[in-house]
Amino acid sequence: MRPGRRSAFLLALAFAAACRDRGHPYPPEVVENFLRACIATGGSEAACQCSLDAVRRRYTIDEYRAIEQRVARGEVLPELANLTADCRGR
Numbered sequence: 001m002r003p004g005r006r007s008a009f010l011l012a013l014a015f016a017a018a019c020r021d022r023g024h025p026y027p028p029e030v031v032e033n034f035l036r037a038c039i040a041t042g043g044s045e046a047a048c049q050c051s052l053d054a055v056r057r058r059y060t061i062d063e064y065r066a067i068e069q070r071v072a073r074g075e076v077l078p079e080l081a082n083l084t085a086d087c088r089g090r
Contacts, residue, residue: 023056030061050087058083 026034031052038048055064070077 022053023058024060024064026056026061026064030064044090046090047087050090051084054083054087055080 034052034055035045035048038051039045043051059067067077067080071080
């Protein structure tokens, strides 16, 4: 493989791996709402993106929507806090 093609291939492979690491696909409006709400409560963009990535790796969109409903009812979810704990301070 020529050097230029090899670099392009490796870049594409790295990009694909990075996208896959974000986890389950969520609709754009869910992603935007999560990030907006996180930032509005004092999270940095980096910490909020990290938290979203952790949530997407763990929960499908249907599971996440069920979690949203529980939070909206006022439930405290320690499992969610534990999942995103590593993202604090970013």
